[in-house]
Amino acid sequence: MAKKAPRAPARRDAALSQERIVGAAIELLDEQGEEGLTFRALATRLATGSGAIYWHVTNKSELLVVATNAVVARTLSDRLPSSSPRKAIRDVAVCVFEIVDAHPWLGAQLWRAPSPTAMLQIFERIGRQVQALGVRGSAQFTSVSALVSYILGVSVQNAESRRTFEPSADRAEFLAKEATRWKELDPEEYSFTRSVATQLRKHDDRTEFLAGIDLILAGIGASK
Amino acid sequence: MAKKAPRAPARRDAALSQERIVGAAIELLDEQGEEGLTFRALATRLATGSGAIYWHVTNKSELLVVATNAVVARTLSDRLPSSSPRKAIRDVAVCVFEIVDAHPWLGAQLWRAPSPTAMLQIFERIGRQVQALGVRGSAQFTSVSALVSYILGVSVQNAESRRTFEPSADRAEFLAKEATRWKELDPEEYSFTRSVATQLRKHDDRTEFLAGIDLILAGIGASK
DNA sequence: ACCTGAACACCGTTCAAGT
DNA sequence: ACCTGAACACCGTTCAAGT
Numbered sequence: 001m002a003k004k005a006p007r008a009p010a011r012r013d014a015a016l017s018q019e020r021i022v023g024a025a026i027e028l029l030d031e032q033g034e035e036g037l038t039f040r041a042l043a044t045r046l047a048t049g050s051g052a053i054y055w056h057v058t059n060k061s062e063l064l065v066v067a068t069n070a071v072v073a074r075t076l077s078d079r080l081p082s083s084s085p086r087k088a089i090r091d092v093a094v095c096v097f098e099i100v101d102a103h104p105w106l107g108a109q110l111w112r113a114p115s116p117t118a119m120l121q122i123f124e125r126i127g128r129q130v131q132a133l134g135v136r137g138s139a140q141f142t143s144v145s146a147l148v149s150y151i152l153g154v155s156v157q158n159a160e161s162r163r164t165f166e167p168s169a170d171r172a173e174f175l176a177k178e179a180t181r182w183k184e185l186d187p188e189e190y191s192f193t194r195s196v197a198t199q200l201r202k203h204d205d206r207t208e209f210l211a212g213i214d215l216i217l218a219g220i221g222a223s224k
Numbered sequence: 225m226a227k228k229a230p231r232a233p234a235r236r237d238a239a240l241s242q243e244r245i246v247g248a249a250i251e252l253l254d255e256q257g258e259e260g261l262t263f264r265a266l267a268t269r270l271a272t273g274s275g276a277i278y279w280h281v282t283n284k285s286e287l288l289v290v291a292t293n294a295v296v297a298r299t300l301s302d303r304l305p306s307s308s309p310r311k312a313i314r315d316v317a318v319c320v321f322e323i324v325d326a327h328p329w330l331g332a333q334l335w336r337a338p339s340p341t342a343m344l345q346i347f348e349r350i351g352r353q354v355q356a357l358g359v360r361g362s363a364q365f366t367s368v369s370a371l372v373s374y375i376l377g378v379s380v381q382n383a384e385s386r387r388t389f390e391p392s393a394d395r396a397e398f399l400a401k402e403a404t405r406w407k408e409l410d411p412e413e414y415s416f417t418r419s420v421a422t423q424l425r426k427h428d429d430r431t432e433f434l435a436g437i438d439l440i441l442a443g444i445g446a447s448k
Numbered sequence: 449a450c451c452t453g454a455a456c457a458c459c460g461t462t463c464a465a466g467t
Numbered sequence: 468a469c470c471t472g473a474a475c476a477c478c479g480t481t482c483a484a485g486t
Contacts, residue, residue, distance in 0.1 A: 016451080039479065049452040051481075056450095060479065073417040108332070111384040120409075120417060124352040127416030140425040144416075146436035150370065153377020156445030185344075192368075193344060212370035216436075219443030240470080265462065273471040280469095284460065384461075 016048060016078050018056040018066070023069050026103075033163065034105045037064075055120070068109040072118035075099050085132035086217060087171050092125045093151045093213050097206065100155040104163045107156035135220060143220045150216060175201050240272055242280040246290075249291050250327075257387065258329045259356035290427070292333040295325045299323050300349070310441060317375045317437050324379040328387045331380035347372050359444060367444045374440060378433050380427035390424065399425050 024045050029036050039060070043050040057063045076095060082088035100106050110118060127144045135143050179201035182193050247267050252261045263284070267274040281287045300319060306312035326331050334342060351368045359367050403425035406417050 032267070038477095040477095043453095051453065052451045054355070054480075067480090107335075111331075111381050120414070124414050124417045127420065131416060138423055139426065141420045142432055142435045143439065144420070145432055146374065149377045149381060149436065150374045151438055152381070153373045157335050157373060157376070157378075190348050192355060192418050193348045196351065196365045199362055203365065206367055211366045212373065215367065215370050215443035215447065216439055217443070218446045219439035219441070222442045222446045224438065241462095264453095267472095274460090275472065276470045278461075 014053055014055060016046065020047075020058055020066050021053055022063070022070055025063055026071060028104045029067065030103055034108065037105075064109055065112070067145075068106060069117045070184065071103055071106060072099065072110075072121060076121050085129040087219070088129045088132075089126060089147065089217065090210060090213055091123065092129075093147075093209070094206070096122060096151050096156045097158065097209055100159045101162070107159040107163075110152055110156065119148070119152070122151070126151075131222070133217075133220065135224060139220075140222065147216055149218040150212060154212065158205055158209075240270065240276055240280060244270065245277055245280055246287070246291050246294055249287055250295060253291065253329045254327055258332065261329075288333055289336070291348065292330060293341045295327055295330060296323065296334075296345060300345050309353040312353045312356075313350060313371065313441065314434060316353075316438055317371075317434070318344060318430070320375050320431055321382065324383045326385070328383040331383040331387075334376055334380065343372070343376070346375070350375075354444070357441075357444065359448060363444075365448065367440075368439045371437070371440055374436060378436065382429055382433075399427075 021042065024042055025037055028041060028045065036061075039053055040049040042053060045080055046053075053063075057066070076092075076099075082091050100110070123144060125149050127140070130147070150202050173200045182190075182197035182200060185194055188193060245266065247265055249261055252265060252269065261284075263274045263277055266277060270277075277287075281290070300316075300323075306315050324334070347368060351364070354364055354367050354371070403421045406410050406414070406421035406424060409418055411418060
């Protein structure tokens with residue numbers, strides 16, 4: 001369905017390498033989504049044969065894993081230490097949210113990854129800050145797991161809904177339409193959902209996301 | 225890869241219907257995972273031609289949506305009211321966790337669904353209990369969103385990791401191996417992750433999951 | 449060692465032809 | 468109205484053949 005932009009095939013000077021392949025794969029993924037990543041399309045963009053790619057990459061699944069790790073590592077690596085643990089956690093959260101928002105195909109990948117380097121990086125970063133908050137013992141593991149699950153869950157969900165509802169369709173318009181749908185639900189069966197339809201229309205994704213983080217942080221504080 | 229169990233083709237007595245098709249699709253999905261659901265396999269099981277299915281279902285994507293809604297509705301519908309809102313929330317959470325655990329293919333679907341009936345049902349159920357907790361105003365929307373995101377996030381992640389790591393490979397064994405991997409990480413870069421490796425090995429998924437719910441509930445209570 | 453591109457075994461989907 | 472199954476336009480992956 002996505003129109004395959006003809007885009008001048010890369011000059012075939014440089015030798016093929018996993019790095020170049022992964023780079024081209026990320027471009028394709030960003031431009032056309034997961035279904036745009038095809039060994040044929042990749043070969044065309046790299047001005048080579050589709051079989052050549054297999055010399056540098058085991059298969060498509062591995063290619064996706066490597067691409068995922070590349071994007072996450074690239075973006076997460078240059079985070080500066082923040083003033084407070086609480087602020088640092090919010091920073092990492094927003095950072096993940098934005099990576100997934102900018103590369104919606106990441107969503108589906110983040111869970112997989114036989115050795116999920118990407119997720120481990122997020123886990124470690126959040127973990128240090130939870131330690132800094134003064135959480136002790138087994139509560140550390142629990143708190144970090146909850147935060148990471150929440151962060152990934154919201155990020156993926158956000159990216160997925162953006163992917164399904166047409167390109168950059170007006171967000172406000174989409175929310176208005178969805179809110180209307182909520183208001184028209186059965187009053188008996190969906191009384192709560194109907195009652196918050198207006199909130200749905202007015203809400204800001206990032207604000208809600210951070211409010212959720214604060215809720216968990218408050219819970220962590222309360223159980224300490 | 226999954227061996228296609230020959231399984232006697234259904235007697236071709238009953239006429240084809242969306243209901244029968246969806247039923248067979250769910251069976252296929254449960255037995256062989258998402259990649260086992262094929263129009264050819266479906267046609268074989270229903271003892272019909274692959275084209276016939278299109279008379280009752282628009283395409284594969286719609287089939288997955290309908291199957292998802294069917295499973296969620298079926299399981300979520302017969303939940304009894306619980307003694308306290310807090311307990312009711314935990315019940316819904318566990319219920320979702322178990323549905324996704326029993327039907328790992330649900331994970332990928334739950335986010336999508338152009339009109340996500342399945343998610344709305346969960347949203348509504350949690351919403352009522354949050355109201356019952358005495359949360360008021362815009363905090364309702366925020367609290368429910370956070371809970372639902374968390375519940376879905378953990379459930380999907382759990383199902384996905386179970387899917388990736390071979391069938392019913394011994395869970396304890398897998399955790400032990402993963403914990404070892406954590407302990408061997410770079411001491412500088414992954415100090416926190418290393419320090420909780422033992423917890424990873426000993427943790428119970430459901431207990432951790434519920435502990436996370438409690439964390440959010442504590443946060444909701446604290447911000448009230 | 450690395451690349452080429454035809455070939456193979458699959459898919460989802462369509463559609464003329466049947467009943 | 469509903470079903471059949473060959474045909475079409477794709478995939479990922481393999482592999483003999485080239486350099």
